[in-house]
Amino acid sequence: MRWITHPGWPGNLLAAVAGSLTTLALAPFDIWPLAVLSLALFYLGLRELSPRQALLRGWCYGFGTFAAGTSWIYVSIHTYGGASALLAGLLMFGFIAGVALFFALPAWLWARLLRRTYAPLADSLGFAALWVAQEAFRGWFLTGFPWLYAGYSQLDGPLGGLAPVGGLWLVSFCLALTAAILCNLARMRQYKAALVTALVLLVSPWLAAYSLQGHAWTAPAGKPLSVAALQGNIAQSLKWDPAQIDDQLALYQDLTLKARRTDLIIWPETAVPVLLDNARGYLDRLGDFATSRQSALITGVPIRQEVRHERRYFNGITVVGAGEGTYLKQKLVPFGEYVPLQDLLRGLIAFFDLPMSDFARGPADQPLLQAKGYEIAPFICYEVVYPEFAAGMAARSDLLLTISNDTWFGTSIGPLQHLQMARMRALEAGRWMIRATNSGVTALIDPQGRITEQLPSFEPGVMYGDVVPMSGLTPYLHWRSWPLICLCTLIFGWALWQRSRARRQVFTTTPAQ
Template sequence: MKKNSIQSLYLHLVKVSPRRKFLISFLLGLFSALSLPPIHFFLILFLTVTGLIWLLDEIEDFRISFCIGWFFGVGYFLGGLYWISYAFLVNSDKFALFLPFAMIGLSSLLSIFIGLTTFLFSKFRFSGLNKALVFSSLWVMMEWLRGHIFTGLPWNLIGSTLTFSDELIQISSIFGTWGLSFFAILSFSFLGCTQPKFLMKKNLLCFLRVGFPFIILITLWCGGHIRLLFAEENFFPNVKVNVIQANIQQKDKWLPKNREKNFFKHLDITRDSLEKKKTEETIELFIWPETAIQFFLDENKKISEIVGKNLSKNGLLFSGGIRKEKDPYDKGDIFWNSILFLDDEGRELGIYDKFHLVPFGEYVPLKTIIPIEKITQGLSDFSPGDGLKTLHLNNVPSFSPLICFEVIFPGQVANLLDRPKWLLNVTNDAWFGLSSGPYQHFSSARLRSVEEGLPLVRAANTGISAIIDPYGRVINKLDLLSEGYIDNYLPKPLASRTLYAKFGDRVFFIFLLILFSFIGIRKKLLGNKFEKY
């Protein structure tokens, strides 16, 4: 692009009316969603984030700054979370009416955090590296808030755009996904934070400014590559995992007439996975996805017996299921979305109840005020479990069970006081069909392995099921909408905890504190020149 063209585009975005700024910002956000899994067209963010920042230049009314960010967020989240609409179409006669309200409402709420980013950012009046550092810090702090306020939804963090590369995501072992997001948005925003006139000069400084965003990504990649060069692949020699993916479509999953059929489909695939295996000394773990068993086992002892008869000696079944108990305060029942653990005699070894429930999917908040049904079929609202657990079952290496989107929360997947050896994630992404949703969910799960230095075994009803090592590398997987099983010896965790596993989010916030100190020192040293550099 010619020099005059860049300057003209910049001036146009600066001078255009607020209404047009809002429309342009929305479109920039919408195109930014192309950077998310599974497309990963992250290069577009160099253009869209630059456009967003240019739209904010010279704005005196900070309410307009907020709206520009908010409209960008609406486009970004509508494009990135479109797949949520699929869940409303499974029972379209009941829920299709709510689809537009849910999509627009959720996108509007999540966009508040990007609006706050641009609102605060507009209060700073300098450019170059200082401006980019402030923008990146504000962006990630708002992502952190989005992941923690109310129930929290750290989905499609900007760092997830880089999960196509095993090397790029290794920085998460130090700073968590927040650090990955920081360096990603720093790279994408730097050109927008540099005045166009400084990008068009033919000198070394201009060359360095244009190349700086790519230097960041190359440095991340090189650091990750070196880490992986020295990575060792270690496995528990006597523990094998079989991950079962039955690929049952959501419209068929909860029909009462299909319960036995669905159960035996899982069992048939489990039997197939037994054929080539040694069954004498090896502990075999058979992992079924979320709600694979739709019977209450205390009322259906025969199901437990059938399971026991079809497992190998020393075999254990870890299956998503449902359970209920009588409510001690009234005549009703309490239901849980659970993982059930059965041995080769059909005995129940333990349970885990999901504690981080999906609003409107598994329960309806403020139900007395909002008289609608939850989207999940078949049962009353689920109740939350007791919280994060590390389970110790027989001779199985200790593990942390996670159901569905419990795996998306950085720093909240492993008990610090009773650290597990691996992570177990069972999920049912059939709600979202052939869409971006399951890929985004899978990418987030991989990041937890890198952060914690723990392997992850993931069973998904329709995919993506996988066995992942403690560096986030996929050892084996079943693709979306495929049927079958994968097996492998269970990977061992890293010999020592990652920095993030030891100190959690504190590492990143200490980094930000040092960063702001650096900006303050630069301002003091450079004086009036600070705003230019």
């Protein structure tokens, strides 16, 4: 315990180990109690440090979190980005060291402004509020990196019932509050009122979540729709090879023509690896085939448009057959779809010149896709990991759709983490989610976040199943994160006021020298 709570390298090393436990709490391991343990160790490790010491301790925790949880980045850079093992390792280290700062700054702020060792209950509330602020800031700053959120551990855990009520961040708040209160129970024995309040705050979220498990917040808006989701399993090394394009188009055409008659036919991200302008004839023919079956075919395809007299390229989705609409991706993957500081970085290594790494960002006011008379909220790959962004589109929809190409991550845990986040979006929205990918994981997800159909990864095939259009809004879609934002703001304000009040009392009671 002394190593955990005191400054020095043993405590910093234990903080890194505590951060790495987050990975085991998430997919594919799903040992959800480790999320509480990780947060508790982080809290204990900060409780007696100076602000400067807390800054380093927070960075170590963040480094352990991302070193263990984002190993798939090395696969993308080395295997598919053309970087040597040494260079890929150095780039990954630099990335991890940078994003670990997202934990360092909140640790410093908590030790500097919010920590109140003489008021353990307020101390616990301040820690939980700052934890949520850290996750939200991490998902926004410089386009965000909303990965490895603690709340995902509860998708199949006891707190999952809170996701439709307040979203992922409400779950994260309750986890952080639980961890901090457990660490402070012994200190609150002498304060009876505080102890009773702490026990109520400790138990209530878990009881409420348990009572809400499986609750139907939304209702069917029509009859089930049959779905055929195609998984081509195109090797990433062949994906953008001009000599392989005709074979890829033929593969998806053959899978479609041989598939069973369904209402929706879904192809994955950039299943058509040529510009939409050049693929019009191909898609028109398949659109006629879909129309003859009264089906809507939805596919990923790069799109070229004129924007302010400039030719721009977008990662997009289009609908043919019994539907209409085009969607341009809004949340782009750094280095994969655009290169920050590209005037400096392009040409240095192959990783900075990946195919289709010069996409533009789509506008924010796009209409949803329409198919078979229903509104479909589309998310391309990375977009589904943004809780608030996804909620805004889901609230206008009857169905959710995400298409992706996770082949970049190989056989790492990245695709399974990605799938877990898509499942959480379905649970938050109370809507069915169709997920079509190039190599896995292609799946259908029900409004409770459960997988009803799934294809094996790294195998070509067609997944069949049914989805149900849904109407109504979950509390989270209706209110979004505003209630939680207000709560955290009140906690911050109260904690700062109490700190200022305590300092004034100390000042006024100190004898004059």
